Amino acid sequence: MDMQGAADRSDAILDEVLWEIRPELRWTHGPTTVGICDLTRRRVVMTDVSVTRRGNLLGVVDRFWRKSGYRMTAVNNDAVFPAIYARTQDGFSVSLRIGGKGQAFFQVDTPCVRESEVADSTSQATAPLYEGMEFIPRPNIHSDFWSAETPEVDATSGR
Incomplete structure (x- = not known):
């Protein structure tokens, strides 16, 4: 696999x-x-x-990651900045980290692959894109569910 193939696999993940x-x-x-042999x-x-x-x-x-056959490699149970880390069966490392203001970051690190050019992702973002991606603001989109300050109610138990 070359870097572009690894980038495509990362996008799919x-x-x-x-x-x-x-x-x-x-x-x-x-x-x-992009690193020497990974991205x-x-x-x-x-x-x-x-x-x-x-x-x-x-x-x-x-x-979802467990159901997909990923092996969980670490869990950070920090109350403010929790995170989970896993590895796919084909050696890609994946993570979900929660940062400041509840901003979630998904990341995929590839295994070492053959060097090649890497194109931008073709996956369609669902929020605005930011020039250069260096100055992405804190989360600024409200969700009635995800932004709620009350615990989710379990309809089956009433809790």
């Missing part, structure tokens, strides 16, 4: 997990960085995810 999350999160592309693709969530709903997001992603 990111597309799959973001498609799984409902209600939808709005996201933009973060910068792609990193990033997606920055622009939906404001409240402290109350961060566990919901991490749980959805954790369950």
Whole structure:
């Protein structure tokens, strides 16, 4: 596999997990960085995810990655900046980290592959793109679900 193939695989990994999350999160592309034989693709969530709903997001992603055959490699249970890390069966490292103001960051780091040119992602962002992707603002899109300050009510138990 060359770097472009690895970038395409990374985009597919990111597309799959973001498609799984409902209600939808709005996201933009973060910068792609290229190393000597690897690269990193990033997606920055622009939906404001409240402290109350961060566990919901991490749980959805954790369950999806496990169902997809990924091996969980680390969990950071920090109350303010939680994160989960996993590895795909073909050696890609994936992570979901929660940063300041509830901004979620998805990242895929590729294994070492053959050097090649790498094109920009063709995945369609669901939030505005930011020139150069260096100055992406804090999350600024409200979601009735993800931004809510109250815990989710379980309709089956009334809690």
